[in-house]
Each structure stands twice: as structure tokens, then as C-alpha cells.
Amino acid sequence: MTTDDTGPLADTLSRELRHLVMLLRRTTAGQPVTSQQYSVLGSLEGAPRRMTELAEEHGVQLPTMTVQINRLEDAGLVARGSDASDARVRTVELTGEGRSRLRAVRQARIAYLARQLETLTPEERSAISVALPALAKLGRA
Amino acid sequence: MTTDDTGPLADTLSRELRHLVMLLRRTTAGQPVTSQQYSVLGSLEGAPRRMTELAEEHGVQLPTMTVQINRLEDAGLVARGSDASDARVRTVELTGEGRSRLRAVRQARIAYLARQLETLTPEERSAISVALPALAKLGRA
DNA sequence: GCAAATAGTTAGCTTGCCTAAGTTAGGCTG
DNA sequence: CAGCCTAACTTAGGCAAGCTAACTATTTGC
Numbered sequence: 460m461t462t463d464d465t466g467p468l469a470d471t472l473s474r475e476l477r478h479l480v481m482l483l484r485r486t487t488a489g490q491p492v493t494s495q496q497y498s499v500l501g502s503l504e505g506a507p508r509r510m511t512e513l514a515e516e517h518g519v520q521l522p523t524m525t526v527q528i529n530r531l532e533d534a535g536l537v538a539r540g541s542d543a544s545d546a547r548v549r550t551v552e553l554t555g556e557g558r559s560r561l562r563a564v565r566q567a568r569i570a571y572l573a574r575q576l577e578t579l580t581p582e583e584r585s586a587i588s589v590a591l592p593a594l595a596k597l598g599r600a
Numbered sequence: 601m602t603t604d605d606t607g608p609l610a611d612t613l614s615r616e617l618r619h620l621v622m623l624l625r626r627t628t629a630g631q632p633v634t635s636q637q638y639s640v641l642g643s644l645e646g647a648p649r650r651m652t653e654l655a656e657e658h659g660v661q662l663p664t665m666t667v668q669i670n671r672l673e674d675a676g677l678v679a680r681g682s683d684a685s686d687a688r689v690r691t692v693e694l695t696g697e698g699r700s701r702l703r704a705v706r707q708a709r710i711a712y713l714a715r716q717l718e719t720l721t722p723e724e725r726s727a728i729s730v731a732l733p734a735l736a737k738l739g740r741a
Numbered sequence: 742g743c744a745a746a747t748a749g750t751t752a753g754c755t756t757g758c759c760t761a762a763g764t765t766a767g768g769c770t771g
Numbered sequence: 772c773a774g775c776c777t778a779a780c781t782t783a784g785g786c787a788a789g790c791t792a793a794c795t796a797t798t799t800g801c
Contacts, residue, residue, distance in 0.1 A: 468729055469713035470706075473624060475732060477639060478739030480621050481659050483614065493787065498618060510749065518622050523789055525750055530787085547748040547797045565611075572610035575738055583734035588609055590731030591616060593724035597716055598619030634756070651780065664758055666781055671756090688766045688779045 482575070483568075492536070492564055499527055500536065500553065500561040507540060507552035536560055623716075624709075633677070633705055640668055641677065641694065641702040648681060648693035677701055 483494070492500065495517075502508060502516055514524040528551055531537040536557030542548035553561065576584055624635070633641065636658075643649060643657055655665040669692055672678040677698030683689035694702065717725055 465714040465717040465725065466710055468725065468732075469710045469717055471732055472717075472728065473709055473713055475735045475739055476617075476620055476624055479617055479735060480624075482739055483617055483621075495788070511747090519788090520790065521749065522751080522791085526788075529750095545748085545798075549749065568614055569607060569610045572614050573606040576606040576610055576613075579734055579737060583737065584606065584609060586727075586731040586734045587613065587738075590727040591609075591612055593720055593727045594616045594620060596720060596724065597728075598616055598623055636757070652778090660757090661759065662780065663760085663782080667757080670781095686767075686779085690780065 483572075490564060490567065492534075492560060495527060496531055496536075497561070497564050497568070499524075499531065500557060501565075503537060503551060503553045503557070504561065507550040509542070509548050509550055513551065531557070624713075631705055631708065633675075633701060636668065637672060637677075638702070638705050638709070640665075640672065641698060642706075644678060644692060644694045644698070645702065648691040650683070651690050651692065654692065672698070 499513060499517065502513055508516075510521060510524055510528065513528070514521045517524065519527075528537060528539070532539060536554060537551050538554050540550040540552060542550055576587075579587075631638075640654060640658065643654055649657075651662060651665055651669065654669070655662045658665065669678060669680070673680060677695060678692050679695050681691040681693060683691055717728075720728075
């Protein structure tokens with residue numbers, strides 16, 4: 460059953476993903492927000508969100524998200540609010556500072572990855588580009 | 601300068617990689633070794649290695665590797681040895697237990713990813729397959 | 742109106758990473 | 772060959788990020 464042709468592909472893919480993970484993690488190293496914080500800020504770009512939503516979206520337990528938001532709040536990047544119709548619910552939204560910090564970090568990350576991508580040939584970039592939808596689907600599964 | 605055509609690609613790629621990271625991390629969740637431990641065990645498959653080698657290979661500082669190896673040693677999965685020609689050097693190798701644990705975890709991870717891959721169409725799998733060398737190159741950069 | 746469910750937070754533990762400081766061994770130089 | 776510098780590790784201490792269990796405060800449903 461595992462002697463499919465997907466076996467070797469799965470093996471190689473898992474190895475490569477590990478390397479890329481390391482690459483990306485270091486992209487945020489030394490920056491004013493960590494990789495996770497950046498990713499949470501990204502979820503807040505549109506509208507205020509509830510704690511539960513955030514936790515689910517990031518595949519994390521509620522207490523973990525509480526701590527993350529605490530730190531972001533201490534840093535002045537997000538603000539907690541309350542839901543008008545349900546007093547149990549806390550909402551979280553970006554502050555102005557948070558919004559501009561998000562922009563800056565995103566800029567830096569994209570620039571970094573773009574620089575890396577430029578070391579590839581056009582064919583290689585195109586191959587990645589073509590594979591992206593499939594990788595996306597894999598990530599949602 | 602960042603208004604290259606690599607910009608959007610970089611942006612999308614970084615998002616997708618985040619999702620895949622989460623996917624893979626949970627693959628090891630609940631298993632007897634963590635994702636990092638698994639990856640260290642993998643480095644030991646061939647021959648005994650030195651601490652410094654391991655740290656470099658995993659992009660980690662030496663003290664971090666010391667702690668990892670301590671835990672693996674406590675768990676009976678690796679054994680420390682000494683280098684005959686240089687008494688400063690500690691070597692690390694798999695125990696029998698470590699070897700079989702490695703096999704089991706690898707099996708599980710590959711089977712998991714392979715199962716995920718089977719939800720894709722042959723075309724999507726092929727796209728990922730084609731992109732792998734480029735992703736690998738990106739990871740080494 | 743009280744019990745159960747829901748939303749968050751707090752507390753305490755683990756992993757994983759880091760830097761700084763120590764220890765021991767090897768190597769070079771005067 | 773003595774003394775010093777470097778190299779290989781380990782130890783100690785600190786922080787981020789994750790988890791579960793236990794607590795508080797609401798809401799809902801019988």
C-alpha cells in the first residue's frame with residue numbers, strides 16, 4: 460500500500476520542506492517580531508477577530524493564542540476589545556503601530572525570498588510557480 | 601527593485617510554506633520522538649558523527665545539539681563515544697533501539713505524506729515533483 | 742433559576758533555540 | 772618544554788512557543 464509511486468516523492472518532499480522551514484525561520488531572526496507573531500498580525504489585517512478564530516486559524520490551542528496576543532498587546536501592536544453582543548468574547552485588532560510593523564516585516568520577508576528566488580533560473584521559478592496550487596491544496600488537506 | 605515578478609511568487613510561496621510547515625509538524629505530534637529529534641536521528645543513519653558536524657548540519661548552535669543528544673541518549677536512542685585520535689571529540693551513533701525507532705517514524709511520516717499526496721491529481725503530483733529540485737536549490741541557498 | 746456549555750485566562754510543564762561562561766585537550770611558539 | 776591560544780564540548784540561564792488542567796465569567800437551555 461505504501462509501495463506506491465507517492466512514497467519516494469513524499470520522502471523527498473518532506474526532506475526539502477525541512478530545509479525550507481529552516482530558511483524561512485531565519486528570515487525573521489533578529490527582527491522585531493517573531494515568525495509566529497508576524498503570522499498572527501497577518502490574520503488581523505482585515506477586521507478585528509476573536510481569540511477562538513485566531514487560535515483555530517493558526518492551528519493552536521486557545522491558551523497559546525492568549526499568550527501570543529498578550530505579548531503583541533504589550534508591544535503595542537494589537538489592542539483587545541469586547542464584543543457588544545457577547546461579553547465573554549474578546550476581540551483583537553491591529554493598532555496603527557501594528558499595521559505599519561506588519562507592512563515592514565512583510566516587505567522584508569518578501570524581499571528576502573525574492574532575492575533567493577532570483578538565484579534560480581526562470582525555468583526553476585516557473586516550476587515552483589506551477590507547483591504552488593498543488594502545494595496549497597496539500598497544505599489545506 | 602522589489603517590483604520584480606518574483607515579488608508575488610515570493611509572497612505566495614512564503615504563505616504556502618507556512619501551511620505546509622504546520623502540516624508536517626503535526627505529523628510528528630504525539631509520536632515518541634519530536635520532529636527535531638527525528639531529523640537528528642536521520643543524520644546518524646550512516647556512520648557515527650561528531651557533535652559539531654551535527655550542529656552545523658542542522659543549522660543550530662553546539663549547546664542546542666548537546667541538549668538534543670542528551671535527551672536522545674536518556675531515551676536510549678543514541679550512544680556517545682570518543683574519538684581515538686582526538687580526546688576532545690565526542691561521537692554519537694544510533695543504538696539498535698534508535699535505529700528501529702527511526703525506521704518506524706520515517707515509515708509513519710512517509711505514509712502520512714503519501715496519503716496526503718494521493719488526494720492530489722496525478723498532474724498536481726507531477727508539478728510538485730518537477731518543482732522539487734528548484735525547491736531544494738532554494739533551500740540550500 | 743440553575744445546570745451545562747462556551748470564551749478566555751492563568752498556572753505549570755516541555756521543547757527548542759540562543760548567548761555567555763566554564764572545562765578539557767591539542768597545537769604552536771619562544 | 773612551558774605557556775598560551777584555539778577547538779570541542781558542556782553547563783547555566785533566559786526567552787518563545789506549544790500543551791494540558793484548572794479557574795472565572797458569561798450565555799443558553801431545560
